[in-house]
Amino acid sequence: MILASVFALPPVISTPTWRCSAREGISIMFRIHLIRWGGLAAILAGLLRTIASFTPTAASAGLQLFYCAIDVLLLVAVIDLW
Numbered sequence: 001m002i003l004a005s006v007f008a009l010p011p012v013i014s015t016p017t018w019r020c021s022a023r024e025g026i027s028i029m030f031r032i033h034l035i036r037w038g039g040l041a042a043i044l045a046g047l048l049r050t051i052a053s054f055t056p057t058a059a060s061a062g063l064q065l066f067y068c069a070i071d072v073l074l075l076v077a078v079i080d081l082w
């Protein structure tokens with residue numbers, strides 16, 4: 001019973017509703033999508049970095065492109081945090 005009270009949602013307080021302008025709505029949706037894309041970039045970078053740890057260490061053009069892609073994804077994720 002204690003767990004149920006800890007994780008219970010707070011009561012909904014009715015507030016006066018107001019509509020945001022179309023421009024504000026687009027701006028909010030744009031920010032939400034940017035956050036999601038940044039999170040996806042961070043997850044992909046982490047997965048690729050994990051895969052890269054199992055690749056051979058011999059330098060090749062393909063491996064350099066692989067690390068470049070990881071670095072670009074990490075850069076996108078860091079820019080998204082900012």
